[in-house]
Amino acid sequence: MANLQFKALRKSFGESEILHGIDLEITDGEFIVFVGPSGCGKSTLLRCIAGLEEITSGELFIGGEAMNDVPPSKRGIAMVFQSYALYPHMTVAENMAFGLKLAGTSKVETAAAVLRAAQILQIEPLLDRRPKALSGGQRQRVAIGRAIVRKPGVFLFDEPLSNLDAGLRVQMRVELARLHVDLRTTMVYVTHDQVEAMTLANRIVVINQGRIEQVGTPLELYHHPANRFVAGFIGSPRMNFLPCTLASAAETGATVHLADGTLLTAAVDARGLAEGAALTLGIRPERLLASRTASENTAKSTVIVAEHLGDTVFLYVKSPGSAEQLTVKTRPEDPLAMGDEVHLGFPAHHCLLFGPDDRTLPRIL
Amino acid sequence: MAIVIEKSQRWRVFAAHAFLIVLCALVIFPLLMIISISLRPGNFATGSLIPETISLEHWRFALGIPSMGPDGQMIKPDLPVLLWLWNSVKVATLSAAVALLLSTSAAYAFARMKFAGKKAALVGLMLMQMFPTILALIAIHSIFSRLGHTFPLVGIDSPWALVLAYSGGISLHIWTIKGYYETIPAEIEEAATVDGATPWQAFWRVLLPMALPILMVIFLLAFIGAVNEYPVASVLLRSQDKLTLAAGMKQFLYAQKYLWGDFAAASILSGLPITFVFILAQRWMISGLTSGANKG
Ligand SMILES: Nc1ncnc2c1ncn2[C@@H]1O[C@H](COP(=O)(O)OP(=O)(O)OP(=O)(O)O)[C@@H](O)[C@H]1O
Numbered sequence A: 001m002a003n004l005q006f007k008a009l010r011k012s013f014g015e016s017e018i019l020h021g022i023d024l025e026i027t028d029g030e031f032i033v034f035v036g037p038s039g040c041g042k043s044t045l046l047r048c049i050a051g052l053e054e055i056t057s058g059e060l061f062i063g064g065e066a067m068n069d070v071p072p073s074k075r076g077i078a079m080v081f082q083s084y085a086l087y088p089h090m091t092v093a094e095n096m097a098f099g100l101k102l103a104g105t106s107k108v109e110t111a112a113a114v115l116r117a118a119q120i121l122q123i124e125p126l127l128d129r130r131p132k133a134l135s136g137g138q139r140q141r142v143a144i145g146r147a148i149v150r151k152p153g154v155f156l157f158d159e160p161l162s163n164l165d166a167g168l169r170v171q172m173r174v175e176l177a178r179l180h181v182d183l184r185t186t187m188v189y190v191t192h193d194q195v196e197a198m199t200l201a202n203r204i205v206v207i208n209q210g211r212i213e214q215v216g217t218p219l220e221l222y223h224h225p226a227n228r229f230v231a232g233f234i235g236s237p238r239m240n241f242l243p244c245t246l247a248s249a250a251e252t253g254a255t256v257h258l259a260d261g262t263l264l265t266a267a268v269d270a271r272g273l274a275e276g277a278a279l280t281l282g283i284r285p286e287r288l289l290a291s292r293t294a295s296e297n298t299a300k301s302t303v304i305v306a307e308h309l310g311d312t313v314f315l316y317v318k319s320p321g322s323a324e325q326l327t328v329k330t331r332p333e334d335p336l337a338m339g340d341e342v343h344l345g346f347p348a349h350h351c352l353l354f355g356p357d358d359r360t361l362p363r364i365l
Numbered sequence B: 001m002a003i004v005i006e007k008s009q010r011w012r013v014f015a016a017h018a019f020l021i022v023l024c025a026l027v028i029f030p031l032l033m034i035i036s037i038s039l040r041p042g043n044f045a046t047g048s049l050i051p052e053t054i055s056l057e058h059w060r061f062a063l064g065i066p067s068m069g070p071d072g073q074m075i076k077p078d079l080p081v082l083l084w085l086w087n088s089v090k091v092a093t094l095s096a097a098v099a100l101l102l103s104t105s106a107a108y109a110f111a112r113m114k115f116a117g118k119k120a121a122l123v124g125l126m127l128m129q130m131f132p133t134i135l136a137l138i139a140i141h142s143i144f145s146r147l148g149h150t151f152p153l154v155g156i157d158s159p160w161a162l163v164l165a166y167s168g169g170i171s172l173h174i175w176t177i178k179g180y181y182e183t184i185p186a187e188i189e190e191a192a193t194v195d196g197a198t199p200w201q202a203f204w205r206v207l208l209p210m211a212l213p214i215l216m217v218i219f220l221l222a223f224i225g226a227v228n229e230y231p232v233a234s235v236l237l238r239s240q241d242k243l244t245l246a247a248g249m250k251q252f253l254y255a256q257k258y259l260w261g262d263f264a265a266a267s268i269l270s271g272l273p274i275t276f277v278f279i280l281a282q283r284w285m286i287s288g289l290t291s292g293a294n295k296g
């Protein structure tokens, strides 16, 4: 059991800096998820925590102790690698017992711990097999089993589910959530799958190009993204963005011009920005309304494609006044089809506005 | 093998088999010849492949079994062939073991650690050993002769000197093992480190077991090299009872008299330990030791 603390942590490989000053506190027992696009430095940050990469500058504390110069073996962590990295020459039981054996734990105790972990993960029948004779999902369990037998203070997971098929991924996701409830250990989980992030995390850390964009609970990030990157990254399908210019800003809301001249209002406080400032309007597909008739706060467009998924329909429509397309999530009752003219409704209190620096403008609630 | 084969394919298979059989015959022929020579009475290098009469005189000589002389007296062979063989095995085993120890650990450093001058050291090692041993023969002799004054154990005429000299020739082994290590994902050792292993434990308990096949190959190569080596052995060893078989066998070939039969019997003997070590090592030369470590 341990908390984690990063202070202005930086990491460079030679000349190129990969992590540009990470400040973060993770409380004891928390399930924290790092998300971000490929190559943003998630694995690098995790490897810095594990001690597999030296920290270039800044500080890292685990359980209140400075860890910069402590070797991985002394950090009280366990890691599940992106590639599992099982010991191929040892049986499943030996794989799981390896850490305890090195620590000098007695044979009886080790065997008991291995058995307990195997029961939790339902891999008892596999204990005498070599990793070669296991399926991908079974290997993944062994990798987790190897981590939990050691009762570490912090668990590190590097995209453990990325190579599993969709069904198994959902199953393992549920098991990981249950494992966290059972063990109550701090878990740091890296993924680029935002569904995993939303479902597993107590708090999500969104990383982009080696910087933290925002930290918060899944719903905080969903409802109150700090900037355009987070708004676009969290939520599936992703948020629609429309370029616009500020027409007027008042205490009650802001009006903006879309590229085709349509005037829309958003419940956003844009005072302080000059009239005519270039902004971005953001709205989630499930909030965008599609109807055949024009009404207040609507923009005219045409349907490019309609995707029927049974319980929902995704409409891809032309963005008013630009070549981009927008996604609308709607119900199958709306019989809109390809080529139909459509009026898009933008409910004012579901519209977000992003300033010229891509930061979210404060909303009026 | 239930794959359906096309007609023309069958001819190609037949041709390939014929080619392989010819190749095998070419490889085996010299061995058969040596066996034939060793069983032929008298000392002739040429003659029919299948001897008309079989005589064990050369084998008696090589194995040190006394034989009946022309005057009815039992003569003990004058050259200690079996002792030389034993010396060869000793020196080869020891030097192969030392070479293995040095090259596995050096290769680990080159494959996994970061240090200044790594590239230069690797290339330097290689370049230095590209010169033939003959060039360094005089140097080797004087080095060991000097060494012997201070440390008689590794002086001229000591098997330890030979072990030491052979163990130096490991740059090729280092390159080979380093190449093999690099095919093993570093994450497996990193996992061991996170599991609490020191770098030494990660090397010894995780990397080495996975590298077993290449270690066996290197041991075998070093062993064969040491058994066959002639120039250094002939310079460093002098007394009759210290010689290795390769160095000693020269004495079968006098200027006036070439004892081809004895020579053949002794050379077959020198092949025996190599065959034996190969059969032992082969059990460990299995592929796919790292499969299963990663996602399937
Ligand atoms: N050893 C290294 N030397 C140089 N650059 C590196 C090294 N390791 C990683 N990088 C670089 O650091 C950046 C971040 O890599 P990292 O592996 O942390 O990405 P990631 O967020 O885990 O991506 P993914 O989701 O694809 O796993 C990449 O641009 C990568 O090229």
Ligand SMILES: [Mg+2]
Pocket (backbone or CB within 6 Å): A042, A043, A044, A082, A158, A159
């Ligand atoms: Mg990664």
